[in-house]
Amino acid sequence: MNHKNSHKNYLNQLPSHHIFLVIDRSTPTKKIKKEKLQRVPRIWLTLVVFLNVHGSKRSPLSPKMKNSSSSSPSSSSSSSPSTSLVIGLSKALLISGVIFFIGIVLIPNIRNCPADYATEVVSKSDSATKGTLSSVSLLSPNSNHLGSSSAPQEDDDDPNAPTSLKHLMFGMVGSEAAWHHRKPYVESWWRPNHTRGYLFLDVNPTGDLLPWSPLSPRYKISENITRVVQETGHVDARVARMVHGIRETVRAAGDNKGVRWVVMGDDDTIFMVDNLVQLVAGYDHTKYYYIGGQSEFVLSNFWFSFNQAFGGAGFVLSYPLAKAMSDGIMDCLKRYSYLTSADKTTMSCVADLGVNISPHRGFHQLDMRGDISGFLSYHPNVPLMSLHHFDMADPIFPFVDRAEAAHRIMKSAQLDQSRVMQQVICYHRPLNWSFSLSWGYSAQIYERRMPRSYLQNPIETFLTWGEASNPPFWMFDVRPPLRRPLRGSSFLLPQDCQAQETSKTHHPQVRE
Template sequence: MSSPSYYASILCKYLLIIGVVATFFIVVFFNLTYISSQYVDSNIFTIKCEETGPKETTTNLSHLMFVLVGSSSAWKHRRTYIESWWRPNVTRGNIFMDVEPSEEFRPWSPTFPPFKVNEDLRKLSIYPKLANQVHIRIYRSILETYRLQQDDGVRWYVMGDDDSLFFVDNIVDVLSKYDHTEKRYIGMFSESTKSNFRLAFEMAYGGGGYALSYPLVEALVAKLDECIEKYHFIWAGDKLQSYCLADLGADLIPEKGFHQMDLRGDLSGLLSSHPTAPLLSLHHFDAVAPLFPGMNRHGSVLQIMKAANVDQSRMLQQSICYVRASNWTFSVSWGYSAHVYENIFPRSYLKLPIETFRPWLRGWFPFYMFNTRRVSRNPCEAPHWFFFDSIEQVDGGVVTSYTRKFIRNMTSCSFSCDISADPLASIRVFSPITPKEVSSSHDGEEPPLQEEQIDEVEVPEQQIDDILLIDPHNHEYEDITDDATDEAVEDEFNENDDVSSNDENVDVSD
């Protein structure tokens, strides 16, 4: 039988073990509590620092770097395109050319972007194997821009050609939607099905323009020459670009406002039914007819910029309204055209472009990446065409005028009770001041139409326009009765259907 001293020693050992274990848990517990409290305090301190630090400004025009490309031989007849939208000392960027401009353009005009001559590609070891040396010269302009070290505060690179027409305020609006600290590749594919089939459906076309966020530019330039060597067999520079960006994890984000304009002939049908998206660019002016009847290409570009310099957010945005008394439909593409139909048509029909244009390439059907409606000789389907003529500032807004450039040469439509729109000579559209225009005014005064300066951009809500029909023989305008301005309803359409992009008030003179 064990002695009491034996049990006492066993008890002491157990107590010692329990004490050691308890001490260990106490030490660990208090250390974890201390670390946790320090972590929480650190987080609180960090949050306070973020809240009291300066907030990042909204993206504006100074955050964009334009990388424009062209050739010296084409500059003589293409300079007007860039000059129409470039804002000296405001827009940032350069135009890269193959050789020095001719003496005709010396000294270089301050109304042009600064010019740079591209580096000699022959220094590249892969040069003899390049499938398209011209496209590679153009493509490397991104790298050469980066090496100029002019990127202070730049958030986006915007690429374009010397015959690209950019609507820079709208580009700022659109890019403001995206996080410029992430890798973003924003542009649009071609209007031509065959072009996309031959090249790529998930590729931005450089002529229509595309934007790269600055982090993506930094990642790209580090690998650009290596990527050229890897894909030297690719003929189209834009396709090579899409491959390089895909390898960096950046896929195309489509924006419908970029227009490569892979079309031929008369674009009026397309421009009169633009998608519900901000107009960002137009391209290929040398391959299409002038945008306005009776004007050359350069004059047409200057004409469309008259409206764009006042309010780019409205450009080509379609407004539709109806006049019950005469059974007419009005469709206005702001800043470009107005159509009068002697019949009632819903928006689902009017948003389809009239196929006044031809395919870019011969090939198979379908030709286009969008639906169209054919040109019609039916007086109940064919519109009366009016084209943008002028813009003026009035109290509370602006008025755009659209004039008839040619007669329709058709009988009146029986659905309109034989009330012909032939006597109409012009249409005036009143547009209220947008929030953008209000924010740019100074001391309560509205800014001059051609000198709009935008520091911060807000995307305005769609506005309501008043359409005034002007009879050439009567310049005394009278308000018509309220019931004549109600939205007209055709038998097959429900009265509550939404058939207009904007509600319109229509005044028709006798």
């Protein structure tokens, strides 16, 4: 039954000599302020007050009242007019006080329904029709439109969530000419739909690069570097482009939520992404951090700086630091327009923000040439983060090209990146044998007992990056290669690694 119509029918039955007051939320009267009515609940609130000016104590609709008024017309005249007037005024004052109390004291203290109450009710009722959902959604501005997914979305920006690969943004600055043969290096570690980042090329790809490989990172064309050089007065467009790549990477991240770290590298840098995640997870991503590695070659550090991260090996910036650098990159390029090293320029920009490098020995510029197996077989006892300069060194596995060698080492890394190339030295006492193992890469066996202090040093099978007449050449101790192998010594490079399932761990089986 329509309540509004029932009220009207009810009031139409009232005699004209009764005074009534109706308070209705939908039709405010002049006697109640509008702002007061706004605080009344959504339900109809109707207050009907009847005032019988003749002093009747019965309801105006009572049958007995009707009968008595019709059968005894002289009853109203029995009382004096002054008495009736006093009674009427008294009742009017009493009722006015009650109305004042209800309107001023009680009504403001009644709580409203929450703004999305209707939406909450409908969401709890699975039997609601589409029409009902559509009408109710208008009551709440935050409710979803029909057809949109209501599944909760993962909040990548949750500061309490542990750091994972999705929090890293990669930026690689390269050239279209070099990408034709360097593409396999990056594709060996890139994880489509999991790693986030871009390859910044100087020109649009051509030839065998089209159509663009789905195994490669997405590419962008670098901004107009001529304009950057003109505005900054930089002496080297190549350096300006590489440093400006930090701003382009930050801009490419855009509104992506959850970017905590920006990882910069070259188009031939090989990253161990799982190890990178474990590394940055130990730092506070809300603070300024600049993480990277020095060169292995002493003169490279001397020529540029011992306090810089070498960009070929890659370096990591916390997002707040990367954003601060992005905002001031043009001014920094102006200040250091005379520098011809992108890495030293980056270090200088970071230093001006009050930050120094946090060095890590797992980043490898590989400023060495020739056979680098002697270095990789005796890697420092820290997780491997990156490898660089594959084009300048011999393939790290025999009888394969550099691209296949990169994929082979990453195949070993798929089993356990935290162990790859980690040196283990052990002995077999009954036979008096010594073993030096580089996990996932090589094994060296000596049929004699060799001191650990000797075995932990890399074998200098590699050549210097640049001309150097006198040592020291390296930032680490080395041992010279043997002119003739020791009796019974063996150096093994595996062709493949496979995982053997057990209840708890993976035991790699090396096939020679």
